[in-house]
Amino acid sequence: MSFRSPFAIPRHIWNSAAPSAVRPVARSLVGCTSYQRSRFATAVPPVTQDATGSKGPTAMVFLNMGGPSTTDEVEDFLSRLFADGDLIPLGRLQSYLGPLIARRRTPKIQQQYSDIGGGSPIRKWSEYQCKEMCKLLDKMSPETAPHKPYVAFRYAAPLTETMYEQLFADGFGNGKGGRAVAFTQYPQYSCSTTGSSLNELWKWRNRLEGKRANGEADPAGTIQWSVIDRWPSHPGLIEAFAQNIEAQLKTYPAEKRNEVVLLFSAHSLPMSVVNRGDPYPAEVAATVHAVMQRLGFSNPYRLCWQSKVGPKAWLGAQTSDTVQEYVKRGHTDLILVPVAFTSDHIETLYELDLEVMEEANSPGVKRAESLNGNPVFIQALADLALEHMNKGELCSRQLTLRCQGCTSERCLGQKKFFAGKENEALVL
Template identity: 55%
Template sequence: FLNPNKNKSFLYVTSLRRNLCDTKPKTGILMLNMGGPEKLEDVHDFLLRLFMDTDLMKLPVQNKLGPFIAKRRTPKIQEQYSKIGGGSPIKHWTSMQGEGMVKLLDEMSPETAPHKFYIGFRYVNPLTEEAIEEMEKDGVERAVAFTQYPQYSCSTTGSSLNAIYRYYSNRADRPKMRWSVIDRWPTHPLLVECFAEHVSNELLKFPEEKRDDVVILFSAHSLPMAVVNRGDPYPQEVGATVQRVMEKLGHCNPYRLVWQSRVGPMPWLGPQTDEVIKGLCERGKKNILLVPIAFTSDHIETLHELDIEYGQVLGEECGVENIRRAESLNGNPLFMKALADLVQSHLKSNEPCSRQLTLRCPLCTNPTCGQTKAFFANQKLS
């Protein structure tokens, strides 16, 4: 099964030279994600911010229950991180991806250069608000909020965009930068090609006589059904990615879209990844390939949940013959090209956001979502 540190050989020697240079950036790209604790001592604060985020989840008496849950779950989550090297590699990979992206952009789009990337995490440093302050300090003229979730959800990308809106709504002065947003990209051709390449590479590692029998399980982070039933587009967009990848692969193997990381007793989008693995084994399908289809780099859900909980522990319990996981996109140069192409196309379009972003979920209960959408849709870019 995958070694969590396998990709560490991808030497990180660029040292973020572009982010440390003195040249005033014309275009700043804010790479949005939830982030992950780099050290075990960061886990509590990460969980606290997560359980206090009303865009992600609404809890009764959240100002009391959120801190209680964070404190209670900290030891368990710290134990999980200790098994994957003591922290999340998501900042490492995001930095590498951003460095590769802006290097390509300076060549592809000299009229919007120099470009500089910034990392804006939702629950750990560097926080989104801190990144915006850095962008303003650097004198960025054109700011692109670039979600690193290919498929849009109000609970992920939506939460990050709400953080940008709240940053400015709490200030008297108007934004110094002209903002736009890349809010989704589930079927971008180069993204699809990357996923297909990683699936193909991993299929070749199965015994040849078993290869045609491998079931491909595309696994994405699940959502509470309360969120789905409000009209969140995430399930459809994840499904669109899966469909394009399988088309690229020529529908070479049977497959299913499954959902992971359910928490608590509420109904969640299913079927759950672990339950599907059990069900397949009971039906004699014991060669399984897991594909993290909604994640663009390794973190706790790939390195611990997929690799250890399912690939090692559950796989042994169920008696699987072969269970593997396709590598995450991480440092793949083709993925960096995909990021650069997305930004270049977005800048050329001169559109502040996609048409989809302007539509609130039909049963939305969060007024901030509407205000955020209006904030981006009404940006004057020229």
């Protein structure tokens, strides 16, 4: 498959071979262009700490990797991505190889974003999901209202530091206190995704209102953070996935429906990360099992992994290879299920729709809808947030446990901060 995810290091960087040409796209995504070309900024009016609820207001901050809203933003997006050693560890050569890879990949990735409508829809969906969730929370939990929506992307606007400055402008922190919940939009935890976003949030907290900002270890009036760091088998998430699969199954003839193979696809990881003890593969598998349990194990299914690139070992089997192999064997009715993404972005709209499905060349190969604006999913987000706030926990117990092979001092410091003083001794 000619597609190479922006997460991964292209083979030609390692092998010094010429980059492959961009394969022409056989079809376009009708109806995607208008929202993918737009920038959707959420206006958040200032709040005061004596607002409606006895425990409010509450800032709800969605964390995600983000994506370029226009093709002009691609190079900056890639530069930040390849500079992140948590996501793509390049060792001592990171500062040299990162910018080199970003520059060389920019034209190809710009073409891919152009093919899906001119940019990623992830900002539009993230801001919509967060805003709608906050509307529900205002009704479900008036004592912590008003709930104010924010988005902090790791590699694209709005960046973490921009979000933090907006919190200040809206009356949180800077001596005024207030509560904020960091809500990862990666349902399954990985050090490369949620871990990286939390490292970035911790870094900017320290720079803007922590020890590095004013010399105090724990200044008064700072934002009080808690974290929803994983939710791979939450019933609402599982229900949303299951309903989308059931809707796609109905497009097949009734006599064939139970024979359709369900292929759950998640972004792969280098085996070096997996072997370090990253919990992501197990948590993705937990999501898949819960969805199949909800479906009554009605169909044969497999979990596969997309976006492998380069000569090093990655978690497999790969989605593209799996589809090709099953079609050759006569399993021509397949449903791809993006199980680790909470909205459409380049991995679904380009890699799955315009690479994997087209190369399969079989009308029976289809994809379940992404979660996007699914009301069942948005209700699940609100239920998760309410449960988190009612429990009063700063983070899950899982967050306090480092990977077996972790040697990162940054990870250690971040986990101790989010675990809080009562639980920081658990982080070793």
